[in-house]
Amino acid sequence: MSDSTRYSGWRGLSGSEDKSGCVAELRQSCEEVLFRGIALALDLAGVSFIDRDGIALLHAQQDRDVVLRNASSFIDDLRR
16 A cells, blocks of 8 residues: 555445445555554545444544545534
8 A cells, every 4th residue: 555545436434244344444444554654634525425333433533633634514514
C-alpha cells in the first residue's frame, strides 16, 4: 500500500457481510497506514450509506487523529 492509497467507488460503509465487509477492509487499511506513522485523511465524498459499524469505525479513526473530509450533511448528522 502506498502512502497515498485511495479507495474510490465506495458508495456505502457497512460492516454487514452482504455489503462486502467494507468496514473490516477499511479498518485494516487504516491500521496498516497508521502503524507506519503516516497521517491519514479519509475522503467520504462518495459515501451515501453508512451503518452502525461504519459510524463506530469513523469515531474510532477520529480518536486516532484521522481526518474525515467531504462527508455529506446526512453522514455528518449520523456521526454526531
